[in-house]
Amino acid sequence: MSPVRRKTWLMKSEPSAFSIDDLARVGSEPWNGVRNYQARNFMRQMQIGDSVLFYHSNCPRPGIYGLAEVASLAYPDPTQFDPASPYYDPKATPAQPRWDLVDVRYLRHLRRPITLDEIRRHADALGEDFALIRKGSRLSVLPVSPAQARLLLSLESVDV
DNA sequence: GCCAACGTTGGC
DNA sequence: GCCAACGTTGGC
Numbered sequence: 001m002s003p004v005r006r007k008t009w010l011m012k013s014e015p016s017a018f019s020i021d022d023l024a025r026v027g028s029e030p031w032n033g034v035r036n037y038q039a040r041n042f043m044r045q046m047q048i049g050d051s052v053l054f055y056h057s058n059c060p061r062p063g064i065y066g067l068a069e070v071a072s073l074a075y076p077d078p079t080q081f082d083p084a085s086p087y088y089d090p091k092a093t094p095a096q097p098r099w100d101l102v103d104v105r106y107l108r109h110l111r112r113p114i115t116l117d118e119i120r121r122h123a124d125a126l127g128e129d130f131a132l133i134r135k136g137s138r139l140s141v142l143p144v145s146p147a148q149a150r151l152l153l154s155l156e157s158v159d160v
Numbered sequence: 161g162c163c164a165a166c167g168t169t170g171g172c
Numbered sequence: 173g174c175c176a177a178c179g180t181t182g183g184c
Contacts, residue, residue: 014170035168036179058170116171136177138169 008051008149009042010132012140015056020066020109028071028105032079033087035099039141043102044074052104053144053152063115064152072103114155125151
C-alpha cells in the first residue's frame, strides 16, 4: 500500500475579514466565500490532512503568516443559498449547488511572516507554475508543489 | 461565439 | 485611494 502523500495548498484571506489570529481563536473554520471556479476546483481536490499555507492578502505586509490543515472534504458553501449573505448566489440551489468549501483547522503561526516581497526574491527557484507570483494571477486557492512548500517553509528559519 | 462593459482582486 | 489585470455577464 502506498503511503498517503499530503498535498500543500496556499489559501488567501484578507486579514481585516479573517486572519490567522481569527483562525487560532476559533480553531476550525469553513472557508466560505470562494466564488472562482478554479479555486473551487482546487478545494474539491483537497484531502483531509492536507497542509495549508495561510496567506494574508490586501494588507500592509502581504505574505504567509501561518500553517493550517484541511479538516473536511469539500461540501456546498451554505452562504450561496443565503440572500442576506454577501456571498449569495441566486443561481445556486441546495439541489444544484455551485460553490464548495472545506473546513480549515489552525496548526500554528509561523515564527515570522514570509512576505510576498521575500517570496518574490525566490521566484526563480519557485518556478513559473507558482500562481501566487505569476503576473496578474488573483487565484485565492492554489496548489503548492512539494519542492515549493519545502522552499517556502525553509525561509521561516532564516533569520532576518 | 464575439466582445464591450462591469465588478473584483490585490499590490502599491 | 489608485489602477492593472482578470473573470463574468449579457447584448447582439
